[in-house]
Amino acid sequence: MQRTTWLWLLVGLVGYCLVPWYMTEGGFWRFGWLSGIAADADTGAGIWLAFLHGRLYLGAPLPVLAGVAAALLLLADPLRRARAIVALSAAGLGLVMLQGFAVGMNGPRFLTGLFGALGGAEGQAGFGAGATLTLFSLLFMLTTSLSAAGRSTGDAFVTGLIGLIVALVALFVFFPVSTVLVNAFRAPQGGLSLGHFLSEFFSADLWGLSCLTFTDQCGPAINSVLLATMTGATTTLLGLAFALIFTRTNFRAKKLLRLLTVIPIITPPFVIGLALILLFGRTGTVTAIVSYLFDVPKTRWIYGFGGVYLAQVLSFTPIAFLVLIGVVEGISPSMEEASQTLDADAWQTFRRVSFPLMRPGLANAFLLGFIESLADFGNPLVLGGGNYNVLSTEIYFSIVGTIADPSRTAVLSIALLSLTLGAFLLQRRWVGKKSYATVTGKADSGRHAALSRGVKIAAYATALPWAAFTAVVYSMIAFGSVVKLWGYDNTFTLAHYIRAFGIKHTAHGWRFKGVAWDSYFTTLQIATIAAPLTALVGLGTAYLLVRQRFWGKEAFEFSTMLSFAIPGTVIGVSYILAFNFPPIELTGTSIILIIVFVFRNMPVGVRGGIAAMSQLDKSLDEASITLGANSFTTVRRVIRPLMGPAILAALTYSFVRAITSVSAVIFLVSAKHNMATSFIVGRVENGEFGIAIAYSAVLIFTMLAAIVLLQLLVGKRTLRRTDRVAGAP
Amino acid sequence: MNESTRGSVVFREVVKKYGQVTALKCLNLSIEPGRLVTLLGPSGCGKTTTLRLIAGLEAATSGAILIGGEDVTHLSATYRKVSMVFQSYALFPHMSVLENVAYGLTVKNMPRREAHEKAEAGLELVGLKGFGARLPSELSGGQQQRVAVARAIVLEPEVLLLDEPLSNLDAKLRRHVREEIRQIQQDLGLTAVYVTHDQEEAMAVSDRIIVMKNAEIAQEGSPRDLYERPGSAFIADFIGDANLVDCEVLAAGEGESEIALAGARLTLPTGAPGTGAAKLVLRPHQIRLSREKIAGGFEGVVSYGAYLGNQTQYTIDSALGELFVVTGETGQPIATGSNVWIGFEPGEARLVSA
Numbered sequence A: 001m002q003r004t005t006w007l008w009l010l011v012g013l014v015g016y017c018l019v020p021w022y023m024t025e026g027g028f029w030r031f032g033w034l035s036g037i038a039a040d041a042d043t044g045a046g047i048w049l050a051f052l053h054g055r056l057y058l059g060a061p062l063p064v065l066a067g068v069a070a071a072l073l074l075l076a077d078p079l080r081r082a083r084a085i086v087a088l089s090a091a092g093l094g095l096v097m098l099q100g101f102a103v104g105m106n107g108p109r110f111l112t113g114l115f116g117a118l119g120g121a122e123g124q125a126g127f128g129a130g131a132t133l134t135l136f137s138l139l140f141m142l143t144t145s146l147s148a149a150g151r152s153t154g155d156a157f158v159t160g161l162i163g164l165i166v167a168l169v170a171l172f173v174f175f176p177v178s179t180v181l182v183n184a185f186r187a188p189q190g191g192l193s194l195g196h197f198l199s200e201f202f203s204a205d206l207w208g209l210s211c212l213t214f215t216d217q218c219g220p221a222i223n224s225v226l227l228a229t230m231t232g233a234t235t236t237l238l239g240l241a242f243a244l245i246f247t248r249t250n251f252r253a254k255k256l257l258r259l260l261t262v263i264p265i266i267t268p269p270f271v272i273g274l275a276l277i278l279l280f281g282r283t284g285t286v287t288a289i290v291s292y293l294f295d296v297p298k299t300r301w302i303y304g305f306g307g308v309y310l311a312q313v314l315s316f317t318p319i320a321f322l323v324l325i326g327v328v329e330g331i332s333p334s335m336e337e338a339s340q341t342l343d344a345d346a347w348q349t350f351r352r353v354s355f356p357l358m359r360p361g362l363a364n365a366f367l368l369g370f371i372e373s374l375a376d377f378g379n380p381l382v383l384g385g386g387n388y389n390v391l392s393t394e395i396y397f398s399i400v401g402t403i404a405d406p407s408r409t410a411v412l413s414i415a416l417l418s419l420t421l422g423a424f425l426l427q428r429r430w431v432g433k434k435s436y437a438t439v440t441g442k443a444d445s446g447r448h449a450a451l452s453r454g455v456k457i458a459a460y461a462t463a464l465p466w467a468a469f470t471a472v473v474y475s476m477i478a479f480g481s482v483v484k485l486w487g488y489d490n491t492f493t494l495a496h497y498i499r500a501f502g503i504k505h506t507a508h509g510w511r512f513k514g515v516a517w518d519s520y521f522t523t524l525q526i527a528t529i530a531a532p533l534t535a536l537v538g539l540g541t542a543y544l545l546v547r548q549r550f551w552g553k554e555a556f557e558f559s560t561m562l563s564f565a566i567p568g569t570v571i572g573v574s575y576i577l578a579f580n581f582p583p584i585e586l587t588g589t590s591i592i593l594i595i596v597f598v599f600r601n602m603p604v605g606v607r608g609g610i611a612a613m614s615q616l617d618k619s620l621d622e623a624s625i626t627l628g629a630n631s632f633t634t635v636r637r638v639i640r641p642l643m644g645p646a647i648l649a650a651l652t653y654s655f656v657r658a659i660t661s662v663s664a665v666i667f668l669v670s671a672k673h674n675m676a677t678s679f680i681v682g683r684v685e686n687g688e689f690g691i692a693i694a695y696s697a698v699l700i701f702t703m704l705a706a707i708v709l710l711q712l713l714v715g716k717r718t719l720r721r722t723d724r725v726a727g728a729p
Numbered sequence B: 001m002n003e004s005t006r007g008s009v010v011f012r013e014v015v016k017k018y019g020q021v022t023a024l025k026c027l028n029l030s031i032e033p034g035r036l037v038t039l040l041g042p043s044g045c046g047k048t049t050t051l052r053l054i055a056g057l058e059a060a061t062s063g064a065i066l067i068g069g070e071d072v073t074h075l076s077a078t079y080r081k082v083s084m085v086f087q088s089y090a091l092f093p094h095m096s097v098l099e100n101v102a103y104g105l106t107v108k109n110m111p112r113r114e115a116h117e118k119a120e121a122g123l124e125l126v127g128l129k130g131f132g133a134r135l136p137s138e139l140s141g142g143q144q145q146r147v148a149v150a151r152a153i154v155l156e157p158e159v160l161l162l163d164e165p166l167s168n169l170d171a172k173l174r175r176h177v178r179e180e181i182r183q184i185q186q187d188l189g190l191t192a193v194y195v196t197h198d199q200e201e202a203m204a205v206s207d208r209i210i211v212m213k214n215a216e217i218a219q220e221g222s223p224r225d226l227y228e229r230p231g232s233a234f235i236a237d238f239i240g241d242a243n244l245v246d247c248e249v250l251a252a253g254e255g256e257s258e259i260a261l262a263g264a265r266l267t268l269p270t271g272a273p274g275t276g277a278a279k280l281v282l283r284p285h286q287i288r289l290s291r292e293k294i295a296g297g298f299e300g301v302v303s304y305g306a307y308l309g310n311q312t313q314y315t316i317d318s319a320l321g322e323l324f325v326v327t328g329e330t331g332q333p334i335a336t337g338s339n340v341w342i343g344f345e346p347g348e349a350r351l352v353s354a
Ligand SMILES: Nc1ncnc2c1ncn2[C@@H]1O[C@H](COP(=O)(O)OP(=O)(O)O)[C@@H](O)[C@H]1O
Pocket: B018, B021, B022, B023, B041, B042, B043, B044, B045, B046, B047, B048, B049, B050
């Protein structure tokens, strides 16, 4: 423990004395700051800024670091030493964060007198490398000493991991969301006001019901709720039909059905909207045929509720399918057999036994569809068409529109957040646990009851046309990208691909001439960095939740899951509101994109990790620990090798999500760091569908390739193990 | 640490609570080096908790734990010189047998070659030479058990902990493996703490048995002590079978007491816990059955008899209540419903408090 503390103390000293405290203009890795480290007000290290430059408020780390060194050298009793370091580093952390938030860009924001006197009048920039190193050092000295001071069984690695994840979640989930809250309460004349918030929140503008009487448009909140209810109900119904066919009939093309569950994961969210436009838009194929055959005028009906609804049902049915397969399979066949031995026929068995057992699962699927629909941004953006707005798009337009109105943005965000959170809490309390327990039931031999004729016909009649429709929609993506101008000039062309991804040979070698390359490479790069970090944070959290006991664990678990229910749009807005100013100024960097992916996709890693780790006997860890390994070695040598599939799933999922997600990203991209999805949305807004679809197709293939590659990598590993099994004497 | 305390384990007023549940009330115990001590008791009495406290896998709510004379209350499991054999063996499924056994050595940065040599020696000690390249899943239950033991002892721990090590083995194998464990423990002079709920197993392997009940120690002592001088009805019943017969102590003297038993007065050459209601402990084989009248005996009726080859077991309804009796006489079984006389040697009977 002493060695670890010394190490972190050293890191802190380097961060405080040798590395620029603030974000540097020229970028950290050029090392231009080296020359000005002692005195320059922009690139100086903390200690020199504090004591040579009169910014006394940066002085706190000096006594803290010195105090820790003294404690390490002078205190012999390990318990007293640990307690002293805990107190010192906690105070240091608090003081550094306090000054960061107190002294803004233009001087002190609160405690004005105090920080003015300490030299804070001129204001300061955001935390940079030096501040970050110092903060990490203080944090890990705190956790390391906590592990030595308390009566807990966790060692320094465990407490460090807890400290790190708690700090990160607080900083990148709670802090931004609470910034949104604060902004929502901010009155136009300054100050915080509940009255202002309430009047904004409950305005007819938001919750208007005129569409119910067909007089006018409803408010976006009502639009969102109606849409989400319809989408949730329809996807549940379709999902159930698919699940029944999949598990209870001997339908031939089950593999194809399985495929249906994978496709949407690798489909960027607006792609289905685009395909629908190609089919049903004013120049769409179906529109043209219908108008030719029946001589009806071409309309723009697809732009509005109908289109968005259709697109969402297409997008989210697979989620319901996935949930309901588990539910339908989880019903113990013996119950159905019991019913049949009591002389109930197939329909009675379904209605009186199977269906009631499925009810919690159905509610679960409905709520998931409801949440997904509320959070969906891509489809309403492409198909909303200006006069049909839901909350997520309204939020976007309130911030990128001509008059940016942060207070309205915040109020809209809170409306959306309270809807998704409400549904999420309902799902957790009401059905979440129940449906989980049925899936993990004991293996049960016996056969599922066959469907009665009526149910079977209904299932086929619902599911098969829909499957065909899905196939058509997806094939549109392939066609749309190789046609000159859809509906007007249907000649075959590769021009869209060439414009987007052209490569040219010049005197200086190969040049990436296509307009899409920049955002494509940025996307790959950021997804590649974000994926392992997401897996790390997600599985690390899962490890803590499954394997460690610590104070406040329930709240910790709940808060990591909570971020699942925060819509991407809200996250995007909250990041803009929170990280546009010191002390944490990240907008416009690629770091903020990486961070947003990590914390948005983390809950899936957590869930996968929990499921995988619960299957590993806890005594494996304990055996390793009693054999003298610390928890880090245990994780590295025992847990990680046994978690291969979960790690792969987390990696794949977060990589793919980083490529396809648009809602949070669209707020955070910059000219320098543009992402594929926001590039495509830009093309769509300009009406350049060809190039948008071509790009989407390339993305889909990129993701397929990535998935296959990752599968192969892990596949090899398992092979090697079987080799050894075969070779044993 | 000096040699005389190496391997000793001491608990001073250790309390362990899991939230509202008290798993250990206030445990004081002291285990001498080189002994095999068994924690015995019914399920849920706190045996595993005690073992995990020694290993450092749980932190004591209060109190102090000493290993080898050093206070390790706040020392994490990683740094305690204690190895544990788990009920489920907990072999690492992705490592070969040899890698499993060498694991503890390699995490301590011992060079790979040396670690593997030591691991080979460990495997040889448990009779698994040549099995090093296999995966745990390719071994039988008994072999996996021995790998777990080898993995624990190659670290030369001060204390070896075993949590119900035989519970996953079938009955025939159990006797064999427990003898092996005892042999290795004695050969290496290890201190071992052995958890079981099976009293026969405890009697067979232990130098000393600590019987636990309801999160406390009920009684401790050598197997013979516990059997011959049970301190309570619970112990008498738990260690070997016993008939507990209600009686009243009229006078309790030094090494002699006078009791009233089913209307008769008897003098026993044994101490009593005090005067008043008590229980007389009669082991099934200490009771004599006879078709003829026994002087000072009691009358009864055979309500059930079972012939087991080497012995015969009877259930007798008598003035002393229902008695369970075992006799080695298998030649002429007594028919169910027969009247019999029951007698016992006053010198063999024990008195415990009711
Ligand atoms: N992790 C735990 N959380 C809560 N209660 C526990 C935990 N582990 C054990 N207990 C409780 O402590 C008591 C003693 O358990 P244990 O030591 O495992 O008993 P034994 O090994 O003698 O069967 C039991 O009542 C058990 O329910």
